[in-house]
Amino acid sequence: MKLLSNLFFNLLILLVLVSCQAKLDPKNSVQIDDKTILPKKPYSIDKSKFLKKEVLLDYITKANTITPNAKNGVPFDKLDYDKIIAYDFDGSExxxxxxxxxxxxxxPVVLAQKALSQIQADKILWALTQKSTYGEGTAACFDPHFALVFYKDNKAINQINICLGCNYLIADLNIPAQTHLKVNKGTANEYSLTGFTKSGTTAIVSLCKELGFFYQSNPN
Structure with a gap:
């Protein structure tokens, strides 16, 4: 009986170790310039730093305007907007x-906001519409920390939420480039590799560095 008890205890410990190992496995991380970028949520955030609704709404009206650029690609080439504001927030699935x-x-968990300049907007939208931006795997989670919201006459008309830890984005509008690479094409098991490639992640990290947002560097 004691032998069985010890065996059960050892198996339990082994399962715990294997579980922890799986959670810490960096195989789904993204490599940029030989440096691992694996964003994780901070262990704690000062809730007093969250922006109030009034501050967020007031900022929209005062943000600088920009012009849509047809060269940015589908679907943003035909989207009628006059502002894009980037948000740094403590998202969770x-x-x-x-x-x-x-x-x-x-x-109620927005930490920072920055209106994009024309140059910043054109650069990131062009990147998000390129096939070279997508084609890797994703994690089975979505805890975004970065978002782009498009406005027209101070009303939100589209948003893109991004989780680099899970390696993909979710947008209101369909981005064709995101699903260009198919696996098991033509079969019942067909699916797309919608995860960011190295160049895709680099574009997002580069913009976040300019804005001073969470995804500007490895937070570990």
Whole structure:
């Protein structure tokens, strides 16, 4: 009986170790210039730093305007917007999977906001519409920390939420380039590799560095 008890205990320990090992496995991380970028949520965030609704709404009206650029690619070549504001927020798959919720309100975990310049907007939108930006695997989670919201006459018309830890984005509008690479094409098991490639991640990290946002560097 004692032997069985010890065996069960050892198996339990082994399972715990294997589970932890799986969670720490960096195989799904993204490599940039031989440096691992694996963003993780901070262990704690000072909730007093979250922006109030009034501050967020006031910023929209005062943000600089830009002009749509047909060279940016589908679907942004035909989207009518006059502002794009980037948001740094503490997203989570269950509670806050997007910076603007289904009720068209900001989630209460926004940490920073920056209106994009024309150059910044054109650069990141061009990157997000290129096939070379997508084609890798993704994780089975979505805890975004970065979002782009498009505005027209100070009303949100489209948003893109990005999780580099899970390696993909979710947008209101379909981005054809995101699903260009198919696996098991033509079969019942067909699916797309929608994860960011090295160049895709580099474009996002580069913009976040300019903005001073969470994804500007490896937070580990």
């Amino acid at each position: 269950e509670s806050y999977p997007s910076v603007i919720n289904k009720f068209k309100n900001f989630v």
